[in-house]
Amino acid sequence: MSAQARFTDALLDPALPCPEGLMTWNGSDLALRFAVYRNNVVVSLVDALADTFPVTRELVGDEFFRAMAQVFVRTYPPRSRVLAGFGRDFPDFVETFPPAAPLPYLADVARLEMLRVQAYHAADVPPLVPAAIAGMLAEPRQLPALRIGCHPSAAILRSSHAVFSLWAAHQGRVCLSAVNPALPETVLVVRVGLDVQTIQLRPAVGLFIAHMMRGTNLATAVDAASADDSGFDLGEALAMLLRWQLITALHTGDHAHEHPY
Amino acid sequence: MSPASPSTSRTRGAAARTLPPRAGLGLKPAHFQVILETLPQIGFFEVHAENYMVAGGPFHHYLGRIREQYALSLHGVGLSIGAEAPLDVAHLDALAALIDRYAPQSFSEHLAWSTHGDVFLNDLLPLPYTRATLQRVCDHIDQVQSHLRRRMLLENPATYVEFAASTLSETTFIDEVVRRTGCGLLLDVNNLYVSCVNHGRDAAAYLRALPLGHVGEIHLAGFARQQDAAGDLLLIDSHGAPVAQAVWDLYQLALDVTGPVATLIERDNDIPPLDVLLAEVGAADGLLDAAQHEPPSGRRPEHAEMPA
Helix, strand or coil, X not given: CCHHHHHHHHHHCCCCCCCCCEECCCXXXXXXXXXXXXXXXXXXXXXXXXXXXXXXXXXXXXXXHHHHHHHHHHHXXXXXXXXXXXXXXXXHHHHHCHHHCCCCCHHHHHHHHHHHHXXXXXXXXXXXXXXXXXXXXXXXXXXXXXXXXXXXXXXXXXXXXXXXXXXXXXXXXXXXXXCCCCCCEEEEEEEECCEEEEEEECHHHHHHHHHHHCCCCHHHXXXXXXXXXXXXXXXXXXXXXXXXXXXXXXXXXXXXXXXXX | CCCCCHHHHHHHHHHCCCCXXXXXXXXXXXXXXXXXXXXXXXCEEEEEHHHHCCCCXXXXXXXXXXXXXXXXXXXXXXXXXXXXXXXXXXXXHHHHHHHHHHCCCEXXXXXXXXXXXXXXXXXXXXCCCCHHHHHHHXXXXXXXXXXXCCCCEEECCCCCCEECCCCCCHHHHHHHHHHHHCCEEEEEHHHHHHHHHHCCCCHHHHHHXXXXXXXXXXXXXXXXXEECCCCCEEEECCCXXXXXXXXXXXXXXHHHHHCCCCEEECCCCCCCCHHHHHHHHHHHHHHHHHHHHCCCHHHCCHHHHXXX
């Protein structure tokens, strides 16, 4: 085992002794000095998670959050030098973290917060201009086979908990006491320009958009959404795609007539 | 000679090939908008490279606009030059892409390691100063400079422990690295002071032992105070406080030798409003102005050495 491997293990596991071969000028106990490094590693990464998951933190309190985040950091330290994506696995960890079990909605709140960070840093792709979209919609023959390219920042979260309301309550948009966390909610996250938007959708509209985002054709996406909710309104769903500038490309099934927008 | 108008001087700085010998500031997202609205008199901005290794969004939007107005220093914190393992070529490619995009006047990294295997530890970890480490660090810096096709600056570390295996002093180690690789020195005066206090060294003597003729940039920051197990002062390189007087004093000592050098005010934690940081930028600029009018002692003409 190399020296840096032992150093790394000791950084992440406080039960291990300090690595051998270290010294201090005044002969003072090494543990306290090595603890500075342990602290730098763990605290900086816990702080990174606290920045990414502010509502999750508020829901459980700072002490609980930091204790939970410490376990995560030590068990799943980052595998990338770019910390913007650190925490992608945190929601799954929260879901299986036994002390968080009394808050079954917590993991989905964390998922929503991670989607917001990912949307913030997602690639810059201009949306299609409305005229190009209107041109396509004016050709009904093409519509069933229509597929879209979706903005890279866009994501749909379909939760069996009131994930949007819980999040919105912490933005001061709604009163937390009025939220029933057990009600299912569906959320669209997308960055429009520089601003990350968090929008509650009807579940069937969310299902439709999720299908379109995966490259499903319009007819199949409508069938899936209608099967989910017989009241599914395609007009409302298309309006959402346009309003939040989700469409970055249009493709018809007929590649000879691909629209090069 | 009449002084250049503020906007002319800023624009010229943005287009210059090197960092201006003025005070600069670490760029923080909290200050993006106020900087663009007020265009403060700052010699350059510095960013942590890894924060901008994201696909798009506001970070690139604002850095692009700020870069049009100001000189830029790209400061890496994740290259892990001291690691036992080979450098991550994908990371070097990501650095090269940022350099192509933003054409920074300076690229710098640390004499430290921060990764093991694929684990990123998000801290700048210490190295034993041995011949073997020296060879590895020099090989890595050669690789960085050839991959990025430019000279890099290497920052002296803040450390809390030393290694029994070390056979070279830190200053000898750094001097050898600079001599062998041709890289420049990013003189972090706060790191220097923190390490000297933490290891019972004479900071002024340590400073004089560094290759001060190769300083391409200076960092100034604040530290936190603790005690070690023996009750001795243990300083933590926190970047969360104003620059301490002892660090200003050492900075002055450094400027006496180097002459004016691009100097960064670094604040990464407990970030105050921009005005507070601009006051520190102004203080550094004051010392840089004075150094401008005082020939550096290292290059002082013979007659200046004569007693009056």
